[in-house]
Amino acid sequence: MFYFPAEYFLQVYSLPLIAEVRFQKDYFSEYPQQIRVGGERTAVSYTRKPGYYAIHYNQPSTVPPGAILQLNEGAIAVFPGEPNKSEPGTLSPIYTVQPNGSLAIPTGLVFIRFAEGVDVESQREVISRAGYEVAQSLDYAPNAAWLRAQSGNIADAIAGISQLEAIANVENVEPQMLMERGFRL
Structure with missing residues (x-):
């Protein structure tokens, strides 16, 4: 029987380690990494969170297996991975x-508010040229409405926010982002 010192095996059989790099596919490359809305004093910033995604169902559903969060009465479910x-x-x-890190899910709706005295109805053509349509008028606020991208695509709704902000007399534009309800103590 032959015995070899351990150093022999380490020298003969040790191979250099090569790090394996796997690039995770960016499934949401058409979405911005960051969305900033509001004025200087009221600015809100949303940052895309890798490793999570949402499914928007046409009909509310029961909690799917693996969902970590369910919103909008089951119409939206959040999953890791x-x-x-x-x-x-x-x-x-x-x-x-x-800076608080709460999860936020874009719905594809965008809120727009014009200056007092400028009603949304008078701006439908300009809104249409920007690639949007009025999804819901607000009886109590004729100068505001919820819009959706004409394509119906959530990414298009977010991407066109700057076009809406450039419309004359617009005071506020921001995407609807759903979050888990928090309770104050």
């Missing part, structure tokens, strides 16, 4: 509100 493109429903990224 990478999405499966064959999932039923619309996929979207998850954002976090800065």
Whole structure:
């Protein structure tokens, strides 16, 4: 029987370690990494959170297995990991509100408010040229409305915010972002 010192095996059989680099596919590359809305004093910043995604169902559903959060009466479910493109429903990224880190899910709706005295109805053509349509008028605020991208695409709704902000007499534009309800003590 032959015995070899351990140093022999380390010298002969040790191979240099090569780090394996795997690039995770960016499923949501059409979405911005960061969304900033509001004025200087009221600015809110949303940052895209990797490793999570949301499914927007056409109909509210029961809690799917693996969902860590369910919003809008079951119409939106949040999952950890990478999405499966064959999932039923619309996929979207998850954002976090800065600086507290709460999860925020874009719905595809965008709120717009014009200056007092400028009603949304008089601005429909300009809104349409910006790529949006009025999803819901607000009887109590004729100068404000909820809009959606004409394409119906959530990414398009977010991408066109700067076009809406450039419309004359616009005072506020921001995407609707759903978050888990928090209770104050």
